């Protein structure tokens with residue numbers, strides 16, 4: 500039985516790497532993928548991982564029908580054995596429904612990869628719909644870590660090094676403060692950092708925690 504599987508986690512937890520591994524392993528066995536992505540940092544029509552691997556993909560647009568696209572490939576004599584979708588948080592909810600239709604009507608596995616929540620801890624609409632529809636939701640085994648060493652569960656956005664909780668939901672960027680990419684809204688000063696919930700709630704990034712540790716008002720008072 501074919502499945503819709505949603506592999507989700509924070510930024511930088513290895514989702515794109517796993518997507519590329521799935522494609523590589525099936526490719527080795529002669530299976531043909533149809534790969535979708537949207538707003539990858541490497542540019543349009545790319546699925547890239549921070550480990551340096553990259554492959555070509557179909558860039559999803561606002562109005563693209565993913566089921567219709569798969570049917571189109573098949574009807575032109577192309578072969579599709581399974582579907583991979585990276586940056587699936589950027590899908591419109593109806594595109595998640597189209598992926599479920601691919602599974603049910605074309606009998607193909609669909610592996611979707613994406614972050615669950617945005618920098619305000621709110622579900623992305625595409626991720627919400629995938630959670631609602633998926634046969635399975637998988638958390639990645641290599642967890643990203645907060646600066647405190649706890650498992651990172653949330654994504655923080657920083658602007659000029661300071662955590663922000665207001666702004667557009669979609670701003671393409673990277674962890675470690677570096678913003679990159681060619682699609683979507685790109686703000687040079689925006690960065691991301693993965694945090695545990697406790698530190699996300701307290702708005703404590705690695706930099707602000709370090710600054711707090713050095714702040715005179717938390718240093719031990721010398722009564723001597």
Ligand SMILES: Nc1ncnc2c1ncn2[C@@H]1O[C@H](COP(=O)(O)OP(=O)(O)O)[C@@H](O)[C@H]1O
Nearest residue numbers: 509510511512513514515516517548549550641
């Ligand atoms: N220099 C490196 N050496 C080993 N592993 C690395 C290196 N850089 C990144 N990684 C691994 O790659 C992961 C990020 O992979 P990626 O697929 O780009 O993440 P995601 O798609 O979830 O944002 C990191 O969590 C880390 O495990």
Ligand SMILES: Cc1cn([C@H]2C[C@H](O)[C@@H](COP(=O)(O)O)O2)c(=O)[nH]c1=O
Nearest residue numbers: 510511614617618654668669670671672
């Ligand atoms: C939290 C958050 C992230 N984004 C963007 C930033 C990146 O371009 C992608 C996530 O990519 P990754 O491969 O999982 O690192 O999403 C965003 O637009 N809005 C957010 O709130």
